[in-house]
Amino acid sequence: xxxxEVKIPExxxxxxxxHLEELGAKSVEEFVVNAARVALQETTNxxxxxDEKEKEEIKRRLRELGYID
Amino acid sequence: xxxxxxxxxxxxxxxxxxxxxxxSLRGKYPEIEISRELAFEVENIAIGLFSPLEGFLGKEDFxxxxxxxxxxxxxxxxxxxxxxxxxxxxxxxxxGLFLLYEGKPIAWMEVQEKFTxxxxxxxxxxxxxxxEEHPGVVKVKSMKDILVGGKITLLNHVSSPFPKYKLTPxxxxxxxxxxxxxxxxGFQTRNVPHLGHEYIQKTALTFVDGLFINxxxxxxxxxxxxxxxxIKAYEALFKYYYLPETATMAILQxxxxxxxxxxxxxHAIIRKNYGCTHFIVGRDHAGVGNFYSPYAAQEIxxxxxxxxxxxxxxxxxxxxxxxxxxxxEKVCPHEEEHRISFSGTxxxxxxxxxxxxxxxLMRPEVAKVITEFNNPFV
Numbered sequence: 001x002x003x004x005e006v007k008i009p010e011x012x013x014x015x016x017x018x019h020l021e022e023l024g025a026k027s028v029e030e031f032v033v034n035a036a037r038v039a040l041q042e043t044t045n046x047x048x049x050x051d052e053k054e055k056e057e058i059k060r061r062l063r064e065l066g067y068i069d
Numbered sequence: 070x071x072x073x074x075x076x077x078x079x080x081x082x083x084x085x086x087x088x089x090x091x092x093s094l095r096g097k098y099p100e101i102e103i104s105r106e107l108a109f110e111v112e113n114i115a116i117g118l119f120s121p122l123e124g125f126l127g128k129e130d131f132x133x134x135x136x137x138x139x140x141x142x143x144x145x146x147x148x149x150x151x152x153x154x155x156x157x158x159x160x161x162x163x164x165g166l167f168l169l170y171e172g173k174p175i176a177w178m179e180v181q182e183k184f185t186x187x188x189x190x191x192x193x194x195x196x197x198x199x200x201e202e203h204p205g206v207v208k209v210k211s212m213k214d215i216l217v218g219g220k221i222t223l224l225n226h227v228s229s230p231f232p233k234y235k236l237t238p239x240x241x242x243x244x245x246x247x248x249x250x251x252x253x254x255g256f257q258t259r260n261v262p263h264l265g266h267e268y269i270q271k272t273a274l275t276f277v278d279g280l281f282i283n284x285x286x287x288x289x290x291x292x293x294x295x296x297x298x299x300i301k302a303y304e305a306l307f308k309y310y311y312l313p314e315t316a317t318m319a320i321l322q323x324x325x326x327x328x329x330x331x332x333x334x335x336h337a338i339i340r341k342n343y344g345c346t347h348f349i350v351g352r353d354h355a356g357v358g359n360f361y362s363p364y365a366a367q368e369i370x371x372x373x374x375x376x377x378x379x380x381x382x383x384x385x386x387x388x389x390x391x392x393x394x395x396x397x398e399k400v401c402p403h404e405e406e407h408r409i410s411f412s413g414t415x416x417x418x419x420x421x422x423x424x425x426x427x428x429x430l431m432r433p434e435v436a437k438v439i440t441e442f443n444n445p446f447v
Contacts, residue, residue: 024371037143037375050239058243065233067317068247 008032070242070251071346074338074377075121075144078238082115082223083177091177091224100167100174101158106288106324108170108227110150113323113339115176115223116237120342125152127218128184135194138331138372145338145373147331149191152178152217159183159215166217174224181219188212195328198360204290205326205357229322231286231300236319241281242344244317250279254347254381255340259285259325261294261302261439263431265386265411267310268395273349273381280316281345287324289447290357292417298438298445305438319343329354329361330369334376341378351383387411388429420445 016028025031050058062068073079083091103111113119121144126134131149133141140146154162162183168176192209193199201207229235236244245253254273258266274280284299294302303318321339326332332355337348354366367382388394388409389401401408409429419426425436439445 034374041375041377050243054239055243058240059247062240062244062247067236067244 006032070246070344071341071378073117073120073238073342075142077121078117078242078342079114079120079123080117080239081123081221087222088224091222092174094165094177095167095174098163098165098167099158099161100169101154102169102172103152103175105170105227107152107168108175109287109322109324111168111170111176111221112223112227114150114221116239118238118321118339118342119150120238122146122150124178124181124220125216125218126150127182128216131184131186131216131218135191138334145334145376148195148326148328148335153213154183154215154217155213156215158213159217162217166219168221170227175227176221176223178217178222179220180217183215183217185214186216195326195331196360197329200360202358203327203360205328208326227322229286229320230296231320234300234318234320235322238342238344241319245279245281245344248279248314248317250277252277252347253279253281253345254349255343255345256280256282256349257285257321257336257340258282258299258303259289259293260413261299261431261445262306262435263411263413263416263426264388264395264429267306267432268386269349269351269383270316272383273347274315277347278315280311281340281343282316282318283321283340283343284318285325286320286322289325291447293447294439294445295442295447298442301438301442302435305434306432309434310432325355327355327357327360329356330365333366333380334369334373337370337376337378337380341376345378347379347381349383350380352385385410390429417446 013028016031023031025034059068114122114124126149129141131151133139134146134149138145138147162180164180166178166180167174168178188209189199192206196203196205199206254277256270270280282303284303286296307316307318333350336355340348350367352363353361370380384397386395386397389396389403389407391403391407392401411430416426416430420439423440425433425440
């Protein structure tokens with residue numbers, strides 16, 4: 001849970017700083033961390049693959065339980 | 070279909086051969102009997118409901134969750150899922166451990182570490198208070214002194230009084246896909262439905278493809294409705310007022326912690342793992358007494374832009390006689406005298422006397438089901 005430093009262009013830093021309120025962040029650091037988290041959340045999530053055989057077994061159970069016709 | 074939390078749906082259920090192999094180790098490793106609530110946690114980890122957790126938290130994750138509301142990997146996680154044991158038992162525990170429920174082995178645990186912890190720190194971080202009026206604080210203070218972290222493998226499922234309504238995240242994901250629901254809103258409840266609940270659910274449903282209702286089955290406070298009453302009440306509501314094409318229900322076997330904001334995030338993560346894209350957060354979600362401000366459980370979502378599920382926030386609803394329906398303060402211009410609030414206390418008092426609440430508060434079919442129970446309360 002340590003911390004690392006990264007460098008960003010000064011112009012970009014100032015631009016973020018000027019727009020903190022609209023960006024919904026209290027500091028440049030908070031904005032950059034949140035932006036990275038959102039990007040990672042979208043990138044690292046994988047589609048769940050369930051093979052057809054297992055899917056059919058699940059559907060059979062769902063039918064027995066009355067969830068699907 | 071929305072991806073599971075952390076990107077991968079966890080499944081830690083032993084197959085036939087693995088189960089036989091693990092059970093053959095009995096007698097060589099220590100065993101501990103766990104509570105029903107802990108047994109639920111074990112099963113919820115194993116079926117992927119608590120993805121990305123694969124077991125009970127280790128020390129680094131535990132402290133990260135308390136301090137930051139995130140796992141050490143930075144993935145949002147607000148409730149410490151832990152296994153507590155006493156000091157004597159901890160000394161016996163080595164690299165593995167059998168978890169027993171009602172005398173039967175329900176899981177094997179690969180022990181990764183044992184560690185001490187500060188109960189006050191845990192209670193304050195999760196519940197925001199050290200008051201012993203808070204049931205969560207009382208529970209933490211009664212926990213045993215050592216935490217054991219490590220992956221679990223489920224050997225036997227926990228029995229349920231409602232097997233018909235018990236679904237795994239894998240099953241709900243296939244269910245939603247089969248129904249053609251791309252956007253699904255989850256709703257958690259520990260109450261019988263009144264018209265305010267129905268209004269919130271149907272308002273949310275208007276914007277998505279499907280509604281997924283989860284009554285929480287597990288330990289409740291005195292005065293709460295019994296599990297079977299909640300299920301029967303919802304069955305009546307579904308029968309008369311919902312379309313099977315757009316709404317369904319499954320139980321969630323889990324203890325309520327009453328951790329307010331932190332628990333709201335936990336509940337949202339669970340719905341994401343079920344395959345929901347949206348989650349309803351109402352007034353004082355998972356709150357108890359006056360420990361949390363009415364909308365604290367909504368405000369906390371600002372800290373989690375990377376949660377990956379969309380919260381739908383609702384304020385208080387009431388019935389307005391002049392509007393002639395269920396409304397809220399944003400849409401109703403009429404004075405207080407025309408409004409009937411959905412007071413749980415008031416509805417409970419009427420039901421306790423065997424009376425049917427007015428149709429403006431509760432569907433008569435739902436009320437009838439509840440009054441058929443001799444004592445509908447815990």
